[in-house]
Amino acid sequence: xxxELTAELVQQAVELFALIDLNKDGNVTRDEFxxxxxxxxxxxxxxxxxxxxxxxxxEEFLVLLKDKVNQSNRLSKETGMSGIRKVELDLTRMxxxxxxxxxxxxxxxxxxxxxxxxxxxxxxxxxxxxTKVEMSSAKxxxxxxxxxxxxxxxxxxxxxxxxxxxxxxxxxxxxEVEELRAAAANKASASEDAVKAAVQAEENELKEVKETxxxxxxxxxxLQLQLLKATQLPGDLxxxxxxxxxxIDADADGLISREEFCTLHAADAFIFDEAVGESxxxxxxxxxxxxxxxxxxxxxxxxxxxxxxxxxxxTVSIRAAMQRGATPKFLQTGAGQSAEIVQLKKQLLxxxxxxxxxxxxxxxxxxxxxxxxxxxxxxxxxxxxLQQKLEGEARRANxxxxxxxxxxxxxxxxxxxAVPTRVxxxxxx
Numbered sequence: 241x242x243x244e245l246t247a248e249l250v251q252q253a254v255e256l257f258a259l260i261d262l263n264k265d266g267n268v269t270r271d272e273f274x275x276x277x278x279x280x281x282x283x284x285x286x287x288x289x290x291x292x293x294x295x296x297x298x299e300e301f302l303v304l305l306k307d308k309v310n311q312s313n314r315l316s317k318e319t320g321m322s323g324i325r326k327v328e329l330d331l332t333r334m335x336x337x338x339x340x341x342x343x344x345x346x347x348x349x350x351x352x353x354x355x356x357x358x359x360x361x362x363x364x365x366x367x368x369x370x371t372k373v374e375m376s377s378a379k380x381x382x383x384x385x386x387x388x389x390x391x392x393x394x395x396x397x398x399x400x401x402x403x404x405x406x407x408x409x410x411x412x413x414x415x416e417v418e419e420l421r422a423a424a425a426n427k428a429s430a431s432e433d434a435v436k437a438a439v440q441a442e443e444n445e446l447k448e449v450k451e452t453x454x455x456x457x458x459x460x461x462x463l464q465l466q467l468l469k470a471t472q473l474p475g476d477l478x479x480x481x482x483x484x485x486x487x488i489d490a491d492a493d494g495l496i497s498r499e500e501f502c503t504l505h506a507a508d509a510f511i512f513d514e515a516v517g518e519s520x521x522x523x524x525x526x527x528x529x530x531x532x533x534x535x536x537x538x539x540x541x542x543x544x545x546x547x548x549x550x551x552x553x554x555t556v557s558i559r560a561a562m563q564r565g566a567t568p569k570f571l572q573t574g575a576g577q578s579a580e581i582v583q584l585k586k587q588l589l590x591x592x593x594x595x596x597x598x599x600x601x602x603x604x605x606x607x608x609x610x611x612x613x614x615x616x617x618x619x620x621x622x623x624x625x626l627q628q629k630l631e632g633e634a635r636r637a638n639x640x641x642x643x644x645x646x647x648x649x650x651x652x653x654x655x656x657x658a659v660p661t662r663v664x665x666x667x668x669x
């Protein structure tokens with residue numbers, strides 16, 4: 241980038257030019273230029289005289305100084321001196337020579353009484369040169385302003401054409417937007433009706449599935465209850481639990497209170513609490529049997545512990561009865577005992593057969609329950625798919641609305657930016 245002369249440097253150059261121009265005609269001849277350099281022609285005059293007319297104007301002199309500043313700036317890395325500084329030194333040297341020459345001429349002029357007139361003439365000439373430089377600068381600024389005016393007029397014309405084109409595009413986009421809105425509204429309405437109908441159908445189907453599942457659950461609970469009833473306890477565990485219950489049931493009313501149970505078995509009160517469940521009042525033999533069946537169904541490890549607990553409670557109860565002087569019924573011998581055992585075996589066989597049939601029925605119903613669960617999951621997946629489709633349509637409608645809004649805002653900005661430029665041009669002129 242080329243450097244420009246500073247205002248101070250221009251002032252110094254104008255003053256130097258006025259000193260060199262001895263006859264004050266506004267031009268410096270070769271002789272006048274050489275005098276300021278001690279009478280030696282260094283070739284600088286030919287560099288300044290661009291049009292080779294034998295005379296140098298102040299404008300040509302300023303052009304030379306500007307060239308020297310830029311040339312010195314390019315060589316500043318080698319010389320270590322900036323172009324402005326180099327030209328200032330050159331001007332100082334030339335000014336000293338010119339002032340010395342003028343001083344010598346003034347000493348001769350004093351003898352003729354012309355020194356004062358020459359000084360006034362020098363000042364007036366300097367002002368004339370300054371005015372000339374200012375007029376040249378003003379002309380340059382005027383040319384620049386005219387160029388800017390032409391550029392602004394061209395930009396205004398381009399902006400006008402762009403505004404007209406944008407208006408046409410806006411009309412076309414408006415028509416397209418209206419068509420898209422109408423199509424989107426129709427499609428959304430149709431899709432919404434279809435989705436609502438599908439959702440309603442799915443809800444009805446889901447309601448039916450829930451009802452079926454509720455029925456299956458109730459049936460499954462009933463089957464579980466039947467299975468619990470059909471579950472067979474090991475022979476020893478069944479007989480020992482009955483014997484233990486009868487030993488604790490001192491009043492033989494078929495119920496054991498918590499107080500009766502804890503009289504001998506306070507450390508095992510959890511058995512009473514778990515077997516009683518929510519009733520919390522008294523324990524029957526059926527409740528105790530059902531509780532043991534539920535424990536047996538949990539696995540062989542639980543059954544082993546349960547057998548040990550019941551056997552321990554039975555032993556403690558027998559010991560307490562013997563201490564009271566009472567002999568348990570199952571320890572007494574008699575002819576009727578074998579008949580009772582036979583009857584118990586028959587009951588066991590009947591219950592085993594019932595348990596097999598119940599297990600088969602439970603397996604069939606479990607298959608139906610699994611199928612109902614699979615249908616319910618498929619129904620949920622279909623409902624989710626419909627919901628996603630509905631959300632996709634809603635997103636597309638929102639995106640379309642946002643796009644229309646962006647286009648409208650862009651056109652408003654373009655029109656708003658173009659119109660002020662066209663209105664402001666008369667003020668610039």
